[in-house]
Amino acid sequence: MRYAHILATGRYVPERVLTNADVERVLGEPVDEWLRHNVGIEQRHVMADHEVTSDLCVHAAEQAMRRAGVTPEQVDLLVIATDTPDYLSPATASVVQAKLGARNAGTYDLNSACAGWVTALDVASKTIAADDSYQRVLVVGAYGMSRFVNWKDKRTCTLFADGAGAVVLGAGDTPGFLGAKLLAAGEYHDALGIYTGGTYRPATSETLALTQGRPAVQFLRKFPATFNTDRWPVLLQQLLGRARLGLDDVDVFIFTQLNLRTIEATMQALGQPMSKTHWTMDKWGYTGSACIPMTLDDAVEQGKVKKGDLVALCASGGGLAMASALYRWTA
């Protein structure tokens, strides 16, 4: 049996910091107390005017490759998970391939919003297991959502931020990758997203006038406040059951980083202590498709993830798409 192993992680956090006080100045109303109390966000990082999503990817990928001892020419496949691409088409992965000099790599983008990186990790891990021509695979999650924010909309500009996280996958004959479980609730596809720029509502001056002249992320329709706390435990239990493992076998849980209160409620529902999870929304804001690899990298760097540990990843995002995955840490 071939299994995918995570050889190394990397991340990129843009330099520019916006504190809650900075956002209050832009919005002209208080949000700091609400953000700290309800979601645990204290500040966020946003990319510089000259940066684009592919640049975020390049920084995170280069760090992961350096740590894995892998050169760009050794990468067989490069997958970018993002819903804030450089262009509608072609894929941002092609841009990143050129910027990295990964000239032997196949490329594609994967979009299942904020569940995209865990979904990409699932596909890439199964590609490694199924086909021995893939030895080194880069899986990057990137978020440049500050370019799609309406700074007058307090429901979004307070939460979303920019960043990227990456892993280099290799092959081994012990697990590694233990499985994944995906699920969507497509009936909420019209609840949260960027609803211009595609065939449904092309980006014309009329449609863009609604959102300050650029496509903007919006919460359009309510979905149940307990959506994640209801579904994450079920998803994780199904995943662990298939691997014949229990919740107590998991050493580290890493969740989508939108709301610390949601993570606390989920850990309580799972009967697990908060010491077995890790969060970064307090310092980095909500970085969507990048937040899980960024948080994983932070946990690894802080010594919270060690060789032999069982790591459970659980994501959800617009769509509403969900993805969970289980890894035995081998690095």
Ligand SMILES: CC(C)(COP(=O)(O)OP(=O)(O)OC[C@H]1O[C@@H](n2cnc3c(N)ncnc32)[C@H](O)[C@@H]1OP(=O)(O)O)[C@@H](O)C(=O)NCCC(=O)NCCS
């Ligand atoms: C987004 C989320 C934090 C909003 O919290 P909520 O309690 O549902 O907020 P509501 O929309 O009901 O708003 C209630 C009040 O909170 C305040 N509020 C809501 N969002 C706010 C924000 N981002 N910043 C500041 N205040 C906010 C407002 O005062 C609002 O009152 P108003 O309607 O009179 O203006 C919460 O729904 C959540 O965690 N959802 C999960 C989303 C998720 O995980 N999605 C997948 C990943 S993308």
